[in-house]
Amino acid sequence: MEYTIILLRHGQSEWNRDDLFCGWVDIPLSDKGKQQARDSARLIAESGLDPKCVFTSKLTRSCQTANIILEQLHREYLDVYRSWTLNERHYGTLQGRSKSDVLQELGKDRYMFIRRAFKGCPPLINPESQYAAIEDSRYEGVPHESLPLGESLEMVTERLLPYFESTIEGVLKEQKTVLIATHGSIMRALVKHLYGISEYDISEINIPNGIPMVIRLDESFKVIGDYTYLDPEVARVEAEKVARQGFKNHS
Numbered sequence: 001m002e003y004t005i006i007l008l009r010h011g012q013s014e015w016n017r018d019d020l021f022c023g024w025v026d027i028p029l030s031d032k033g034k035q036q037a038r039d040s041a042r043l044i045a046e047s048g049l050d051p052k053c054v055f056t057s058k059l060t061r062s063c064q065t066a067n068i069i070l071e072q073l074h075r076e077y078l079d080v081y082r083s084w085t086l087n088e089r090h091y092g093t094l095q096g097r098s099k100s101d102v103l104q105e106l107g108k109d110r111y112m113f114i115r116r117a118f119k120g121c122p123p124l125i126n127p128e129s130q131y132a133a134i135e136d137s138r139y140e141g142v143p144h145e146s147l148p149l150g151e152s153l154e155m156v157t158e159r160l161l162p163y164f165e166s167t168i169e170g171v172l173k174e175q176k177t178v179l180i181a182t183h184g185s186i187m188r189a190l191v192k193h194l195y196g197i198s199e200y201d202i203s204e205i206n207i208p209n210g211i212p213m214v215i216r217l218d219e220s221f222k223v224i225g226d227y228t229y230l231d232p233e234v235a236r237v238e239a240e241k242v243a244r245q246g247f248k249n250h251s
Protein backbone atom coordinates (compact mmCIF):
# COMPACT_ATOMS: atom_id res chain seq x y z
CA MET A 1 0.00 0.00 0.00
CA GLU A 2 1.25 3.48 -0.91
CA TYR A 3 -0.08 6.88 0.11
CA THR A 4 0.42 10.20 -1.67
CA ILE A 5 0.37 13.71 -0.28
CA ILE A 6 0.20 16.62 -2.71
CA LEU A 7 1.57 19.42 -0.59
CA LEU A 8 1.16 22.97 -1.84
CA ARG A 9 2.03 26.44 -0.65
CA HIS A 10 -0.84 28.81 -1.52
CA GLY A 11 -0.48 31.04 -4.58
CA GLN A 12 1.15 34.45 -4.16
CA SER A 13 -0.80 36.62 -1.69
CA GLU A 14 -1.10 40.41 -1.99
CA TRP A 15 1.44 40.73 0.82
CA ASN A 16 3.85 38.23 -0.77
CA ARG A 17 3.64 40.49 -3.83
CA ASP A 18 4.30 43.60 -1.74
CA ASP A 19 7.10 41.94 0.27
CA LEU A 20 5.42 42.24 3.67
CA PHE A 21 5.57 39.71 6.51
CA CYS A 22 2.14 38.11 6.58
CA GLY A 23 1.94 35.20 9.06
CA TRP A 24 -1.57 35.02 10.55
CA VAL A 25 -2.84 38.24 8.92
CA ASP A 26 -5.62 37.16 6.57
CA ILE A 27 -4.51 38.47 3.19
CA PRO A 28 -6.09 37.17 -0.05
CA LEU A 29 -4.38 35.90 -3.20
CA SER A 30 -3.08 38.39 -5.76
CA ASP A 31 -4.10 37.93 -9.41
CA LYS A 32 -0.80 36.12 -9.96
CA GLY A 33 -1.60 33.88 -6.97
CA LYS A 34 -4.97 32.94 -8.51
CA GLN A 35 -3.20 32.08 -11.77
CA GLN A 36 -0.66 29.97 -9.85
CA ALA A 37 -3.56 28.03 -8.30
CA ARG A 38 -5.01 27.39 -11.77
CA ASP A 39 -1.56 26.28 -12.97
CA SER A 40 -1.29 23.95 -9.96
CA ALA A 41 -4.57 22.33 -10.94
CA ARG A 42 -3.26 21.77 -14.46
CA LEU A 43 -0.03 20.24 -13.14
CA ILE A 44 -1.99 17.92 -10.83
CA ALA A 45 -4.30 16.84 -13.67
CA GLU A 46 -1.35 16.26 -16.03
CA SER A 47 0.47 14.19 -13.41
CA GLY A 48 -2.44 11.76 -13.22
CA LEU A 49 -2.75 12.26 -9.46
CA ASP A 50 -6.32 12.22 -8.22
CA PRO A 51 -6.74 13.73 -4.73
CA LYS A 52 -9.74 12.35 -2.87
CA CYS A 53 -9.98 15.07 -0.25
CA VAL A 54 -8.38 18.36 0.72
CA PHE A 55 -6.89 19.99 3.80
CA THR A 56 -6.45 23.75 4.21
CA SER A 57 -5.52 26.15 6.97
CA LYS A 58 -8.03 28.66 8.35
CA LEU A 59 -6.46 31.47 6.31
CA THR A 60 -8.23 32.75 3.21
CA ARG A 61 -5.20 32.45 0.88
CA SER A 62 -4.99 28.69 1.43
CA CYS A 63 -8.80 28.25 1.17
CA GLN A 64 -8.87 30.25 -2.09
CA THR A 65 -6.02 28.16 -3.52
CA ALA A 66 -7.87 24.92 -2.71
CA ASN A 67 -11.19 26.26 -4.07
CA ILE A 68 -9.63 27.27 -7.39
CA ILE A 69 -7.96 23.87 -7.74
CA LEU A 70 -11.16 21.98 -6.94
CA GLU A 71 -13.08 24.07 -9.45
CA GLN A 72 -10.46 23.52 -12.17
CA LEU A 73 -10.38 19.78 -11.48
CA HIS A 74 -14.20 19.60 -11.43
CA ARG A 75 -13.95 18.15 -7.92
CA GLU A 76 -15.84 20.78 -5.92
CA TYR A 77 -17.73 18.00 -4.14
CA LEU A 78 -14.64 16.65 -2.33
CA ASP A 79 -14.52 16.86 1.47
CA VAL A 80 -12.40 19.73 2.75
CA TYR A 81 -10.91 19.72 6.27
CA ARG A 82 -9.68 23.01 7.70
CA SER A 83 -7.43 23.44 10.72
CA TRP A 84 -5.66 26.37 12.35
CA THR A 85 -2.73 24.00 12.94
CA LEU A 86 -2.06 24.27 9.17
CA ASN A 87 -1.83 28.10 9.39
CA GLU A 88 1.37 29.89 8.43
CA ARG A 89 3.73 30.45 11.31
CA HIS A 90 2.81 33.45 13.42
CA TYR A 91 5.35 36.16 12.62
CA GLY A 92 4.82 38.16 15.86
CA THR A 93 5.66 41.87 15.70
CA LEU A 94 6.97 41.45 12.14
CA GLN A 95 3.46 40.89 10.72
CA GLY A 96 2.53 43.79 8.44
CA ARG A 97 6.12 45.06 8.18
CA SER A 98 8.18 45.27 5.01
CA LYS A 99 10.83 42.54 4.76
CA SER A 100 13.46 44.97 3.47
CA ASP A 101 12.83 47.39 6.39
CA VAL A 102 13.18 44.55 8.89
CA LEU A 103 16.38 43.37 7.15
CA GLN A 104 17.82 46.87 7.37
CA GLU A 105 16.86 47.24 11.00
CA LEU A 106 18.06 43.81 12.22
CA GLY A 107 20.96 43.12 9.85
CA LYS A 108 21.31 40.05 7.64
CA ASP A 109 22.28 37.48 10.31
CA ARG A 110 19.44 38.24 12.72
CA TYR A 111 16.93 38.61 9.85
CA MET A 112 17.87 35.22 8.40
CA PHE A 113 18.00 33.62 11.86
CA ILE A 114 14.39 34.66 12.52
CA ARG A 115 13.20 33.70 9.03
CA ARG A 116 14.99 30.40 8.59
CA ALA A 117 16.64 28.95 11.73
CA PHE A 118 14.61 26.12 13.31
CA LYS A 119 14.63 27.89 16.66
CA GLY A 120 14.48 31.45 15.29
CA CYS A 121 11.47 33.15 16.86
CA PRO A 122 10.23 36.68 16.02
CA PRO A 123 9.43 39.03 18.93
CA LEU A 124 5.99 38.15 20.32
CA ILE A 125 3.21 40.57 19.43
CA ASN A 126 0.86 42.23 21.90
CA PRO A 127 -2.48 40.39 21.59
CA GLU A 128 -4.22 43.80 21.43
CA SER A 129 -2.27 44.84 18.33
CA GLN A 130 -4.27 45.13 15.08
CA TYR A 131 -1.88 42.65 13.47
CA ALA A 132 -2.03 39.97 16.19
CA ALA A 133 -4.87 38.37 14.18
CA ILE A 134 -5.92 35.78 16.78
CA GLU A 135 -9.20 37.36 18.00
CA ASP A 136 -11.38 35.96 15.27
CA SER A 137 -14.44 33.73 15.19
CA ARG A 138 -12.61 31.20 13.00
CA TYR A 139 -10.54 30.27 16.09
CA GLU A 140 -13.57 29.75 18.34
CA GLY A 141 -13.13 26.62 20.40
CA VAL A 142 -9.32 26.73 20.23
CA PRO A 143 -7.95 27.16 23.79
CA HIS A 144 -6.69 30.73 24.03
CA GLU A 145 -3.32 29.63 25.36
CA SER A 146 -2.79 27.50 22.23
CA LEU A 147 -3.05 30.50 19.90
CA PRO A 148 0.43 31.87 19.10
CA LEU A 149 1.75 35.44 19.29
CA GLY A 150 4.97 34.59 17.44
CA GLU A 151 6.48 31.22 16.49
CA SER A 152 9.71 29.55 15.45
CA LEU A 153 9.63 26.62 13.02
CA GLU A 154 10.14 24.38 16.05
CA MET A 155 6.94 25.74 17.64
CA VAL A 156 5.07 25.27 14.34
CA THR A 157 6.22 21.64 14.29
CA GLU A 158 4.85 21.11 17.81
CA ARG A 159 1.36 22.30 16.86
CA LEU A 160 1.35 20.64 13.43
CA LEU A 161 2.45 17.08 14.21
CA PRO A 162 -0.41 16.07 16.57
CA TYR A 163 -2.91 17.08 13.84
CA PHE A 164 -0.88 15.36 11.13
CA GLU A 165 -0.58 12.13 13.09
CA SER A 166 -4.12 12.03 14.47
CA THR A 167 -6.20 13.39 11.59
CA ILE A 168 -4.27 13.61 8.30
CA GLU A 169 -2.73 10.12 8.59
CA GLY A 170 -6.18 8.68 9.41
CA VAL A 171 -7.77 10.29 6.35
CA LEU A 172 -4.81 9.26 4.17
CA LYS A 173 -5.33 5.64 5.22
CA GLU A 174 -8.84 5.75 3.78
CA GLN A 175 -8.41 8.11 0.85
CA LYS A 176 -4.85 7.22 -0.29
CA THR A 177 -4.22 10.56 -2.05
CA VAL A 178 -4.85 13.92 -0.39
CA LEU A 179 -4.13 17.54 -1.27
CA ILE A 180 -2.89 19.84 1.51
CA ALA A 181 -3.11 23.52 0.50
CA THR A 182 -1.11 25.31 3.15
CA HIS A 183 1.84 27.62 3.83
CA GLY A 184 5.62 27.70 3.48
CA SER A 185 6.41 27.09 7.16
CA ILE A 186 4.01 24.15 7.40
CA MET A 187 5.70 22.57 4.38
CA ARG A 188 9.17 23.13 5.85
CA ALA A 189 8.06 21.63 9.17
CA LEU A 190 6.49 18.61 7.50
CA VAL A 191 9.34 17.78 5.12
CA LYS A 192 11.82 18.20 7.98
CA HIS A 193 9.84 15.71 10.04
CA LEU A 194 9.12 13.17 7.28
CA TYR A 195 12.57 13.20 5.65
CA GLY A 196 14.60 13.57 8.87
CA ILE A 197 16.19 16.81 7.64
CA SER A 198 18.60 18.38 10.15
CA GLU A 199 18.00 21.75 11.82
CA TYR A 200 20.93 23.11 9.85
CA ASP A 201 19.76 21.84 6.46
CA ILE A 202 16.16 22.95 6.87
CA SER A 203 17.34 26.56 7.11
CA GLU A 204 18.45 26.28 3.46
CA ILE A 205 15.07 25.08 2.19
CA ASN A 206 12.68 27.65 0.70
CA ILE A 207 9.23 26.83 -0.60
CA PRO A 208 7.85 28.48 -3.77
CA ASN A 209 4.24 29.64 -4.01
CA GLY A 210 1.80 27.58 -6.03
CA ILE A 211 3.88 24.62 -7.23
CA PRO A 212 2.63 21.22 -6.05
CA MET A 213 5.10 18.99 -4.22
CA VAL A 214 4.53 15.24 -4.18
CA ILE A 215 5.36 13.07 -1.15
CA ARG A 216 4.98 9.29 -1.29
CA LEU A 217 4.60 7.21 1.86
CA ASP A 218 4.57 3.46 2.52
CA GLU A 219 2.02 1.66 4.70
CA SER A 220 3.82 2.73 7.91
CA PHE A 221 3.90 6.37 6.72
CA LYS A 222 7.63 6.27 5.98
CA VAL A 223 8.69 8.24 2.92
CA ILE A 224 9.47 6.47 -0.34
CA GLY A 225 12.27 8.27 -2.23
CA ASP A 226 12.63 12.04 -2.15
CA TYR A 227 9.92 14.64 -2.51
CA THR A 228 9.46 16.07 -6.00
CA TYR A 229 7.87 19.18 -7.45
CA LEU A 230 5.47 18.82 -10.39
CA ASP A 231 7.41 21.63 -12.11
CA PRO A 232 10.95 21.27 -10.73
CA GLU A 233 12.58 24.03 -12.81
CA VAL A 234 10.04 26.73 -11.94
CA ALA A 235 10.10 25.53 -8.32
CA ARG A 236 13.89 25.99 -8.18
CA VAL A 237 13.77 29.52 -9.64
CA GLU A 238 10.84 30.61 -7.47
CA ALA A 239 12.37 29.12 -4.28
CA GLU A 240 15.51 31.21 -4.92
CA LYS A 241 13.35 34.33 -5.12
CA VAL A 242 11.73 33.43 -1.79
CA ALA A 243 15.17 33.03 -0.22
CA ARG A 244 16.16 36.53 -1.39
CA GLN A 245 12.99 38.31 -0.19
CA GLY A 246 13.87 41.51 1.60
CA PHE A 247 17.22 41.79 -0.18
CA LYS A 248 17.58 44.33 -2.99
CA ASN A 249 16.61 43.14 -6.48
CA HIS A 250 15.24 39.90 -5.09
CA SER A 251 12.68 39.25 -7.82
Ligand SMILES: O=C(O)[C@H](O)COP(=O)(O)O
Nearest residue numbers: 020021022023088115184
Ligand atom coordinates in the same frame (compact mmCIF):
# COMPACT_ATOMS: atom_id res chain seq x y z
O1 LIG B 1 4.16 34.88 6.28
C1 LIG B 1 4.87 35.32 5.38
O2 LIG B 1 5.29 36.50 5.32
C2 LIG B 1 5.30 34.41 4.26
O3 LIG B 1 4.24 33.72 3.76
C3 LIG B 1 6.42 33.51 4.69
O4 LIG B 1 7.48 34.35 4.86
P1 LIG B 1 9.01 33.87 4.88
O5 LIG B 1 9.29 33.23 3.56
O6 LIG B 1 9.75 35.14 5.09
O7 LIG B 1 9.16 32.92 6.04
